[in-house]
Amino acid sequence: MEKQKIIDTIQMISEEKLDIRTITMGISLLDCITGDTRATAERVYDKIMKKAAHLVQVADDIETEYGVPIVNKRISITPVALLAGADPHPDFRLIARRLDDAAKALGVDFIGGYSATVQSGSTPADELLMRSIPEALSMTDRVCGSVNIGSTKAGLNMDAVRTMGQVIKDLSATGATNAMKLVVFCNAVEDNPFMAGAFWGVSEGDTAINTGVSGPGVVQRALAQVPHADFAQVCETIKQTAFKVSRMGQFVGKVAAERLHVPFNIVDLSLAPTPAPGDSVAEILETMGLGSVGAPGTTAALALLNDAVKKGGIMAAERVGGLSGAFIPVSEDGRMIEAAAAGQITVEKLEAMTAVCSVGLDMVAIPGSTPASSISGMIADEAAIGMINAKTTAVRLIAVPDSKVGDTVEFGGIFGRAPVMAVNPASSAQFIARGGHIPAPIHSFKN
Known part of the structure; x- marks a missing residue:
């Protein structure tokens, strides 16, 4: 029986393209908040570098030892909009740059969590982050973002829907490959390991593997x-x-x-x-x-x-x-x-x-040429x-x-x-x- 299971698994990998699509490490960054965005960005970088230092090597070792393809190694983090702290003028682009630096230094494929959850309403920090997305994702290579604009419990934040229609249009104008790094959700889940929508929710632990x-x-x-x-x-x-x-x-x-x-x-x-x-x-x-x-x-x-x-x-x-x-x-x-x-x-x-x-x-x-309002309408339909x-x-x-x-x-x-x-x-x-x-x-x- 065990021999047949091994044979079945080998066949699935070699002939049927079975793979581990991603190993994603979730990392909470709530303890990195300082009240100053620049200082927060440095603490974010340091924590990610420490926690994920061996992620890629471990994944590579498992792939070699067991013959199981692991296509992507990724990191998901606390939604960045939550890291503003008491900074009255947070510049989230500073955090985006350091996230990209960490991803490249570690050799991970993507890092997700340049995100905001605004289903019930938007804070000033949420608004700043949403409007910064076109610049932040176009100036980085491995940072992914998402915005949750609705839920079954809260309804749909149509002000955020309107904003995100324009954000998608503006981001797309910087290049098609930049736009593929952004997802707009309804009922986003906090443990999703797949990009571009992965983030590590506040109800999750400090660090874990998905x-x-x-x-x-x-x-x-x-x-x-x-x-x-x-x-x-x-x-x-x-x-x-x-x-x-x-x-x-x-x-x-x-x-x-x-x-x-x-x-x-x-x-x-x-x-x-x-x-x-x-x-x-x-x-x-x-x-x-x-x-x-x-x-x-x-x-x-x-x-x-x-x-x-x-x-x-x-x-x-x-x-x-x-x-x-x-x-x-x-x-x-x-x-x-x-x-x-x-x-x-x-x-x-x-x-x-x-x-x-x-x-x-x-x-x-x-x-x-699709109007931003039509993109917002498509977001609203999906969210509904x-x-x-x-x-x-x-x-x-x-x-x-x-x-x-x-x-x-x-x-x-x-x-x-x-x-x-x-x-x-x-x-x-x-x-x-x-x-x-x-x-x-x-x-x-x-x-």
């Missing part, structure tokens, strides 16, 4: 072995596969945590695709019987997949968290790219799919889906400068390429200009 596991190819190959199965058997096949993948994620995470002398926190079992052949969530849906992702039935197939992945994963790991389920980033999924370029999937169909997947409109390229359904939704849009529908923007590596997709040309300006707050739904009241 792992993010991915295996679209493993699930697709398993389903291909049961081409005539009914949906009950399809669900069971996905659950059993997700169980195997999650066990590997927990094993690697626990080994890393033990060697780094920090607690192990959660496994995030997210089917995160890449542009490589055989590593596609869209291909899983097509293996279920869809002629193309985007065809009628796509949302139902994705709902089945997302639920079965979570059911299998939660039985395999002590703690499953993050955004576990299935991701549908357009640029990072080879079949999704092809379907979007062929017009088989649209922004509107993607929005419908986000009601049942793990995230939202992810890595979607739109024309640079999350708020009403008590789930995490997110927007990672790239308003590609000087582009038109049908053009392609190249990101490179696991970030792939994205066809520029059409946005409904009708105006959202008057709606977004109202400002204020959309109240939480009636079912949010649980006290």
Whole structure:
């Protein structure tokens, strides 16, 4: 039995592109607050350098010893907006620079947490951070940011939605690759190890390890072995596969945590695709019987997949968290790219799919001429889906400068390429200009 498990794991890694997508160390920076942003930035740098000094080496050692690919090594931190302290004029760009310095010195791929959580309202520090995002993310290479503008409990902060529409447009104008480092959330989770939206919430401990596991190819190959199965058997096949993948994620995470002398926190079992052949969530849906992702039935197939992945994963790991389920980033999924370029999937169909997947409109390229108010409208639509359904939704849009529908923007590596997709040309300006707050739904009241 143990021999067969080893054989199965080797096959999943070598033939089906199973990997640990990320080992992410969460680090609380609340004890770095001084009241002076410049001094805080230095303390932030020092703590990250101390806590994560051996993160990359440990991950590399585990990869070599066990033959398990570990694609990214990352750090998530306390939302930077909370680090203003008593500084009356905080310059968060100072912290952004030192975060980037630390990431480069340590050799980690990304550091997430240039963030604010403003679902109930914005402090002056939150406002400053949001407006600083275009400059901060364009002048750094490895810093990622996020803003949580709504929740099921609090409703939607439409003033922040309006601000973030302009922020995305301004950030995109500095370069498409800069815009992919920013996510706008509703119901953001505090233990998410995936970028660009990772941050280390205030309810988390001082330091811990989270792992993010991915295996679209493993699930697709398993389903291909049961081409005539009914949906009950399809669900069971996905659950059993997700169980195997999650066990590997927990094993690697626990080994890393033990060697780094920090607690192990959660496994995030997210089917995160890449542009490589055989590593596609869209291909899983097509293996279920869809002629193309985007065809009628796509949302139902994705709902089945997302639920079965979570059911299998939660039985395999002590703690499953993050955004576990299935991701549908357009640029990072080879079949999704092809379907979007062929017009088989649209922004509107993607929005419908986000009601049942793990995230939202992810890595979607739109024309640079798209008004900021329309971008805000897209954020509001996604946030409303999350708020009403008590789930995490997110927007990672790239308003590609000087582009038109049908053009392609190249990101490179696991970030792939994205066809520029059409946005409904009708105006959202008057709606977004109202400002204020959309109240939480009636079912949010649980006290």
